[in-house]
Amino acid sequence: MADDLRTLADEDLMQLVRRGQAPAFEVLYERHAQVAFSLAYRIAGTRGVAEDVVQEAFLALWRSGARYDRRRGSVRTWVLGIVHNRAIDALRRAHVHEKRRASDEGLEDRLETTERTDVEAARHEEAATVRRALDDLPAEQCQVIELAYFGGFTHTEIADMLETPVGTIKGRMRLGLEKMRHALGAGQVSLG
Amino acid sequence: MSTHADWADSAAAYVLGALPPEELDGFQEHLAGCPDCRRAIEELRVAADALPMGTHQLAPPPALKGRIMAVVESEAELLGAAGAGADRVPEKAPRRKERRAWWARPGFALAAVALALAAGVLGGGLLAGDDTRTIAATMEPDGSDVSLEVRGETGTLVVRDMPPPPEGRIYQVWVKRPGQDPAPTDALWSVNAQGDAQVAVPGSLDGVEAVLVTDEPPGGSQAPTTTPVIQASPA
Numbered sequence: 001m002a003d004d005l006r007t008l009a010d011e012d013l014m015q016l017v018r019r020g021q022a023p024a025f026e027v028l029y030e031r032h033a034q035v036a037f038s039l040a041y042r043i044a045g046t047r048g049v050a051e052d053v054v055q056e057a058f059l060a061l062w063r064s065g066a067r068y069d070r071r072r073g074s075v076r077t078w079v080l081g082i083v084h085n086r087a088i089d090a091l092r093r094a095h096v097h098e099k100r101r102a103s104d105e106g107l108e109d110r111l112e113t114t115e116r117t118d119v120e121a122a123r124h125e126e127a128a129t130v131r132r133a134l135d136d137l138p139a140e141q142c143q144v145i146e147l148a149y150f151g152g153f154t155h156t157e158i159a160d161m162l163e164t165p166v167g168t169i170k171g172r173m174r175l176g177l178e179k180m181r182h183a184l185g186a187g188q189v190s191l192g
Numbered sequence: 193m194s195t196h197a198d199w200a201d202s203a204a205a206y207v208l209g210a211l212p213p214e215e216l217d218g219f220q221e222h223l224a225g226c227p228d229c230r231r232a233i234e235e236l237r238v239a240a241d242a243l244p245m246g247t248h249q250l251a252p253p254p255a256l257k258g259r260i261m262a263v264v265e266s267e268a269e270l271l272g273a274a275g276a277g278a279d280r281v282p283e284k285a286p287r288r289k290e291r292r293a294w295w296a297r298p299g300f301a302l303a304a305v306a307l308a309l310a311a312g313v314l315g316g317g318l319l320a321g322d323d324t325r326t327i328a329a330t331m332e333p334d335g336s337d338v339s340l341e342v343r344g345e346t347g348t349l350v351v352r353d354m355p356p357p358p359e360g361r362i363y364q365v366w367v368k369r370p371g372q373d374p375a376p377t378d379a380l381w382s383v384n385a386q387g388d389a390q391v392a393v394p395g396s397l398d399g400v401e402a403v404l405v406t407d408e409p410p411g412g413s414q415a416p417t418t419t420p421v422i423q424a425s426p427a
Contacts, residue, residue, distance in 0.1 A: 029260065033257065037256075042244075051256050059359060063267075126245055127246060130243070133246070145208065149240065173201075177236045178235075
């Protein structure tokens, strides 16, 4: 693979991907596969499903690169959006939803203890900043954000689960994200 | 008519993907005319988009990259052969049910014979050039225009309006000789955005009873794992 490609920004690589250049796609894969796989695994909870989701997402990037619009966000955000949607779909298809509904506490337990030995790379500073921003949230705000984003639950489902009014759940989501945004701004997290 | 107050707290749920389907359309409609909500979404999305990076980072298995690149490189080769006008294949494709050992069924031999007879008739009437025969092929499910162009002992499959293989799969060409199982070839391919492709059948067609196409995992298979989507007899 030409080293020149590794110096290009994602958006420039996407131009080459649109023209069918596999080496440009390979650079994008190497840049974003880890966070994509981590997200898919966090949501789906199994390695096999995570691999399927990542494969589908990157092939969508390869085949549908023309749909990418840089004005709507970075390539990473776009890929991770696909991964998120497909992982949530897979989760719902697998009916894991019902099992989780029984105990929202089990969500974190399961994710923290499954295949822990597969952690191969230390969290870099960017990931640590995001994690800190999440951890610093009040527990009830962190909980609703995680249930929504990683668990695929709607605000009404979360309200039922926690026996809390929908308005309160929506308010916790808003407050939590606002605090995170400020914390990330202070930590200078790049989302590109 | 809904007001901003009705939706003020929905922006966070929206960026988290947590709005129920029955609220989604209404919120998106409101969003189109509400700069405050659009601004709120822009701000909150900064946090939501960062969430994937807060997960424990796991290295994907190297084999995953190998599988993805096998598909990408096969399609890139096809796109290159198709020229600059070629576009990407559509993303979605219906998945076909897998069946086993279809070539061992009695019906296959009968169909192949019928195909050979039909090809013989068509071959006489569809001469495409001095020494090129264009043979109609069968397509499953029907609806595409598929033919096998035979020149001497070599052949090229020409397809029009064919759906791409299911996601994560690729088309593979097989050659079947009488009394034998289908032999794999290294012709792995897909179609362009219009559903078109031209695929050279590797090797000689001498003694070949049927040219077949199945969808297979990236990198192809040693024996067909699905029923053929294309059957053509060069005889």
